[in-house]
Amino acid sequence: MTMRMTRRSVLGLAGAAAAGVTVAGCGTSGPAGGGSDAIQLWVLQSDTENPVLKKRIDAFNASSSVKVKMTTYVNDPYKQKLQVAMGSPNAPDIFFNWGGGNLAQFVDAGQVQPLDSALADHPAVAKSFLPSVLAGAALGGKQYGLPMSGIQPEVLFYNKKVFAAAGAKPPTSYPELLALVDLFKRKKITPIALAGAQGWTELIYLMYFTDRIGGPEVVDALVAKKPGAWRHPAIRAAAEHCVQLVERGAFGTNYPSVSSDNQAASKLLATGKCAMHVMGSWEYQTQVSSSPKFVSGHQLGWVPFPSVPGGKGDAKNVVGVPTNYFSVVKGGKHVRQATKFLLDTLASDAYIGAMIGIGEIPPVNGIKSKLATSKAADFATFCYDLVSAAPHFQLAWDQALSPSAGAAVNTNVQKLFVKQLDPAGFVKAMDAAG
Amino acid sequence: MFALLPIVVVAYLSLTAWNGLGAPHWAGLANWRALVHDTEVPHGIRITLLLTVVSWVVQTPLALLLGVWSAGPQRHRAVLSAVFFLPLLLSLAAIALSWQALLDPNFGAPAALANALHIPSPNLIGDPHRALYVVVAVLAWQWVPFHTLIYQGAARQIPTQLYEAAALDGATRVRQFVAVTLPQLRHTVVASSVLMIVGSLTYFETILLLTGGGPGDATEVLPLHMYRTGFVGFDMGYASALALLLVVVGAGLSVLIVRASGFARMDSDREGL
Numbered sequence: 001m002t003m004r005m006t007r008r009s010v011l012g013l014a015g016a017a018a019a020g021v022t023v024a025g026c027g028t029s030g031p032a033g034g035g036s037d038a039i040q041l042w043v044l045q046s047d048t049e050n051p052v053l054k055k056r057i058d059a060f061n062a063s064s065s066v067k068v069k070m071t072t073y074v075n076d077p078y079k080q081k082l083q084v085a086m087g088s089p090n091a092p093d094i095f096f097n098w099g100g101g102n103l104a105q106f107v108d109a110g111q112v113q114p115l116d117s118a119l120a121d122h123p124a125v126a127k128s129f130l131p132s133v134l135a136g137a138a139l140g141g142k143q144y145g146l147p148m149s150g151i152q153p154e155v156l157f158y159n160k161k162v163f164a165a166a167g168a169k170p171p172t173s174y175p176e177l178l179a180l181v182d183l184f185k186r187k188k189i190t191p192i193a194l195a196g197a198q199g200w201t202e203l204i205y206l207m208y209f210t211d212r213i214g215g216p217e218v219v220d221a222l223v224a225k226k227p228g229a230w231r232h233p234a235i236r237a238a239a240e241h242c243v244q245l246v247e248r249g250a251f252g253t254n255y256p257s258v259s260s261d262n263q264a265a266s267k268l269l270a271t272g273k274c275a276m277h278v279m280g281s282w283e284y285q286t287q288v289s290s291s292p293k294f295v296s297g298h299q300l301g302w303v304p305f306p307s308v309p310g311g312k313g314d315a316k317n318v319v320g321v322p323t324n325y326f327s328v329v330k331g332g333k334h335v336r337q338a339t340k341f342l343l344d345t346l347a348s349d350a351y352i353g354a355m356i357g358i359g360e361i362p363p364v365n366g367i368k369s370k371l372a373t374s375k376a377a378d379f380a381t382f383c384y385d386l387v388s389a390a391p392h393f394q395l396a397w398d399q400a401l402s403p404s405a406g407a408a409v410n411t412n413v414q415k416l417f418v419k420q421l422d423p424a425g426f427v428k429a430m431d432a433a434g
Numbered sequence: 435m436f437a438l439l440p441i442v443v444v445a446y447l448s449l450t451a452w453n454g455l456g457a458p459h460w461a462g463l464a465n466w467r468a469l470v471h472d473t474e475v476p477h478g479i480r481i482t483l484l485l486t487v488v489s490w491v492v493q494t495p496l497a498l499l500l501g502v503w504s505a506g507p508q509r510h511r512a513v514l515s516a517v518f519f520l521p522l523l524l525s526l527a528a529i530a531l532s533w534q535a536l537l538d539p540n541f542g543a544p545a546a547l548a549n550a551l552h553i554p555s556p557n558l559i560g561d562p563h564r565a566l567y568v569v570v571a572v573l574a575w576q577w578v579p580f581h582t583l584i585y586q587g588a589a590r591q592i593p594t595q596l597y598e599a600a601a602l603d604g605a606t607r608v609r610q611f612v613a614v615t616l617p618q619l620r621h622t623v624v625a626s627s628v629l630m631i632v633g634s635l636t637y638f639e640t641i642l643l644l645t646g647g648g649p650g651d652a653t654e655v656l657p658l659h660m661y662r663t664g665f666v667g668f669d670m671g672y673a674s675a676l677a678l679l680l681v682v683v684g685a686g687l688s689v690l691i692v693r694a695s696g697f698a699r700m701d702s703d704r705e706g707l
Contacts, residue, residue: 009683080665083454109455196560197648255540256649264540273540403453404667415650418562
């Protein structure tokens with residue numbers, strides 16, 4: 001499940017209720033491509049991004065003989081709908097995806113159009129995107145998608161007022177973080193807010209510790225499904241760091257039932273009941289909408305995830321969602337026009353400018369001056385610098401891995417955080433799940 | 435046909451490897467071998483059975499007593515009954531999400547109460563040892579009205595002359611309940627129990643929304659494991675094997691409850707009626 005896109009919708013449960021029936025109900029195959037004469041574009045519902053996209057579609061349609069038609073979906077049903085439609089006559093021409101393992105399964109099934117030759121004809125477009133972000137949709141040396149939304153790194157947020165009252169500074173290293181945990185516990189403040197009812201919030205810690213301790217190669221091996229990849233010592237060490245935080249009381253005792261769906265963890269940070277919160281960059285928007293005074297009063301602080309002394313990974317590496325992508329379905333009627341639409345739109349000044357205008361941070365080069373004039377200039381500039389300087393931007397594991405391994409890691413990391421599994425048991429369970 | 439055809443298709447799919455894309459590949463018995471080694475399966479069965487048994491133990495006496503009580507004639511009972519039946523009118527999703535908000539450890543009702551009393555707030559759905567019983571309580575809140583309605587209807591069918599006769603013999607209210615009401619309701623108890631037990635095997639929406647199977651896998655019932663495998667992990671072949679297992683367990687349990695139910699042998703006091 002992706003970070004921001006994970007907020008589960010009640011609508012998604014229509015699919016859940018029909019689970020037993022649908023298992024048997026799908027599976028047609030045939031030529032891909034839209035049933036109508038329009039270019040079918042599928043994307044998730046978003047009240048902020050979709051109007052920007054719609055404007056660019058209207059602009060494209062005004063000058064093109066083939067029109068683009070946008071259809072929107074809610075997160076969980078979208079995954080199911082796409083899975084069923086791909087390879088059927090009802091497949092879209094352009095589809096939203098998360099890169100990583102989600103995109104890889106469609107690429108493996110031969111259903112995604114490589115964009116390399118088109119990009120070679122438009123070198124300016126390829127050069128405009130940040131390389132670490134573009135890499136998220138590259139598989140086997142070919143480019144299968146282009147960034148369509150903003151960068152979403154995961155960072156450590158903190159409550160400046162709580163820190164000032166305790167005379168503390170935000171942590172730069174793991175030992176400093178542990179010292180802060182002890183300090184805030186003495187002050188009867190839960191050190192770190194954690195929405196542990198969902199596994200992906202806990203996974204953030206495991207991912208960062210693995211990266212800091214073992215470097216990106218450890219995760220590359222997991223994604224490539226190398227035998228024994230989960231048994232790498234760095235993963236076990238990362239799991240031990242997670243357990244150490246839990247046992248030290250870093251998250252208090254309530255975290256297993258705190259849900260991310262109702263922004264409970266964000267409220268704990270804003271009200272000063274917790275001092276810190278490690279979350280994706282969308283936390284900023286969440287705070288703006290749920291606790292506006294907390295942000296406007298400059299009480300919300302942010303720093304990169306702490307380094308781990310002695311670790312092999314670069315402390316400048318970032319984990320999160322590099323961006324979301326648009327990809328073109330192979331073998332459809334409109335491959336050429338669909339590709340043209342993406343090349344014309346996604347790197348254009350009009351699209352980038354409008355995305356910055358709604359608070360997104362597009363993964364393109366040289367937009368710092370534009371970000372500096374945006375509404376959330378401080379935070380946007382911080383994120384942009386963080387990602388620009390990052391040697392590696394690791395896509396969240398639950399998206400980078402195959403869907404079944406991604407589901408397994410979300411469950412097993414939850415078991416690790418409530419001590420149903422110890423670090424060795426976690427490694428064993430993931431080794432068995434692949 | 436409508437029941438059998440999907441089962442046959444699911445049986446076929448359980449012998450394939452299929453992620454929902456393209457055509458399923460023949461995999462032989464690989465999914466079934468995986469089923470044997472999947473530790474989530476015995477765990478899921480254990481949680482499912484525990485949930486079923488505890489739910490039955492909690493819901494049946496409550497529904498029986500409430501149903502018999504509300505079958506009485508007084509007016510205030512009709513008003514109270516209408517209040518009891520309210521949860522029946524709410525959608526499953528609304529119930530689960532309301533309870534989730536209500537039980538929120540930081541902003542929910544237990545936290546507010548604990549703050550008022552200056553005691554640490556209880557962690558109800560976040561404790562792996564407690565979460566299942568919270569689920570049982572929410573399920574009971576949701577389903578007791580339905581079964582109460584069934585018992586109310588059945589209790590109203592019992593002829594009043596049986597109670598009059600018992601009263602003439604000097605039977606107390608409790609004695610009347612044990613000797614007259616309970617035996618007269620035996621078929622209703624069996625029917626309600628079958629509905630309850632088969633229902634607890636399939637109604638997983640409440641768990642999905644309330645705890646998502648967590649914390650960890652503390653409330654991960656078998657249907658939830660199947661749903662995750664199929665629609666989060668997109669492993670349709672293995673999910674089909676799990677679905678078939680669920681069909682077998684469900685059918686077996688409902689046969690068992692009818693067969694083994696002591697109520698089927700209990701004789702009626704209602705000779706000739």
